[in-house]
Amino acid sequence: MPTQKISREFIINQAIKIFKRKSYHNTTMADIADACGVLKGSIYHYFQSKEVLMKAVIEHVHQYFKDNVFIHAQNGKLGASQKMEQLVDMAENLFFGPEGGDILGNVGIETAHVIPEFREPIRQFFTDYMSALETIFKEKYPGEMAKELAVQSISEVEGALMLSRIFGDRQYFIDANRRLIEKLN
Amino acid sequence: MPTQKISREFIINQAIKIFKRKSYHNTTMADIADACGVLKGSIYHYFQSKEVLMKAVIEHVHQYFKDNVFIHAQNGKLGASQKMEQLVDMAENLFFGPEGGDILGNVGIETAHVIPEFREPIRQFFTDYMSALETIFKEKYPGEMAKELAVQSISEVEGALMLSRIFGDRQYFIDANRRLIEKLN
Amino acid sequence: MPTQKISREFIINQAIKIFKRKSYHNTTMADIADACGVLKGSIYHYFQSKEVLMKAVIEHVHQYFKDNVFIHAQNGKLGASQKMEQLVDMAENLFFGPEGGDILGNVGIETAHVIPEFREPIRQFFTDYMSALETIFKEKYPGEMAKELAVQSISEVEGALMLSRIFGDRQYFIDANRRLIEKLN
Amino acid sequence: MPTQKISREFIINQAIKIFKRKSYHNTTMADIADACGVLKGSIYHYFQSKEVLMKAVIEHVHQYFKDNVFIHAQNGKLGASQKMEQLVDMAENLFFGPEGGDILGNVGIETAHVIPEFREPIRQFFTDYMSALETIFKEKYPGEMAKELAVQSISEVEGALMLSRIFGDRQYFIDANRRLIEKLN
């Protein structure tokens, strides 16, 4: 039964789903292996440890957001509110993608103080997130204000995600995104 | 060898600290017993299981917020912005109390989908939180708007807490609270 | 089924038997637990890890040899060859005790380069061993020679133990001990 | 992609190094493959299992000693002490060759009771070793005594090797060899 059943990429994608649903500490390597349709040991062929896998997940998500979400901040052809709309649309799809949830927010809170290795990459993600929003806000607002709006917006969106998760109702998140766009009208 | 060394109350308070710092799944009964200065087995005299303890923690935090935070929404003698100021002051103290962190937010995200027993009490907490803010906002804003502002405010505050935790910088949270008050000026 | 089934001491003694027979790396915690009549997990109540257990074993054997073998070098009432006879008698009993084998020699060779933590205590054992023999030889030989004889004797005895083990014939060891005593006649 | 990268011979030589350094049970097939510059699976082209590889190692070492060490006992042209000198010189080179250590002694002790398949070939090695020394001693000593001296000498040399390894000081081994030669002067 050998010959390529899974790939690093595939494992990462399955892991994202499970981590999002069950949190980092409550997810077992067996859960992930299961979701990949292989045995536990096989995961270690691709990742030396659960932590290494998680770091790959964080980097993957970060890169994905750079390429698909944050990038809309740079789209030269569009106006500020259109950029934000695109960015928000994309984020919505991702957060409520296959399994829902905001993996870097969740894992960030859960592990920031416990697994120091995760701290920096997670911070990087949010730093980039803020930069993207700041870039857009700068088209309409002066520098300091753009920065504050960016921080505020991320807070609101992340908090809304939390509520959506707790109440099982994505409306909180959708409304937060709507308000985000309205700030540019 | 009897002689009461600890109490339910004491265990709950120690548990809050540890759960906040280490998340629910990464906290062991031994961690909690340690913090209480007793052995693991002793905790089971007061709580039949880790889940039962956690539920007591949730209820305790909820009650504490009712009595010390949300209550400021009802203070008949003060104006809306003063009420909010008091409420926010109190919340700030709690979130950055002994060990910092927002236990119901963290645990909510971490356990909402995994431990159904926690879901309802955590929702209750946030429902009451929203009601308190809504009550205050109603003094200045029409009904629907007050409600939306409450949700928005909680989102922002909770998201800011997340950022504070991830970046190890409480400024995010402080700023969010300031903006909350400004909405009433 | 609680209430003291085993003790640190007991585990150490069982572990000695197994390590002697199966070597360090080929012995599992389950082997040791089995020999103790408890479950794997229970061993961790007494020793945090296999390495820690092994270090306790090394120290225990070292202390035992100090108290029961090397001590004969100091017996003021006896002549050199009598002291050596007593020392050798005792060593013979130990090496061919319950399960036979020379645990510190075996483990020393097996782990000296792999588990640095074991190196020093094992060296200490052999250093004390040499000192004891040297003390006895000094009664009949000048300093430098006594020292060389001590080293030579230990080499011979340890090598003979190895042959005894490989050939399953304790005669090698017995003969080596006999020659040791003859050096003092 | 065929093109022979390694050979049985090469694997055996690499395996000797690793087994000497890390002991049998603590050496993985991956360690050996690594040292050979191939992947784990490739080793199985040449040896069906780790045990089979180890047996080949034992036989290889044995043969090598026959051809390069023990053979000096038969050199008709030399006197006893010269023969011994040559034999000892050769052994010294081998034991302190590339990686040092006395593989058959180490593995003998480690596996004698655990892997019966290794017992006989290891015994054979030491039997031949004894015969070689006995042959030399017979030129100077009567039969029984030559035999005892052979056993004694091997014990001493093997024990000295153990000390050299434990203390990281080859002097023990060198001194033992010197004494061996002196017995023929």
Added chain:
DNA sequence: AATGAATGAGAATTCATTCAT
């Protein structure tokens, strides 16, 4: 011949929980 993927049986270790004292 060599690869690289996958297996599956364990290995060490952790941990919530139980219970006699």
Added chain:
DNA sequence: AATGAATGAATTCTCATTCAT
């Protein structure tokens, strides 16, 4: 009430081995 011992299931990780390409 508190202890400390024991449990046993679960968890991470390892490793010899197999096998299609």
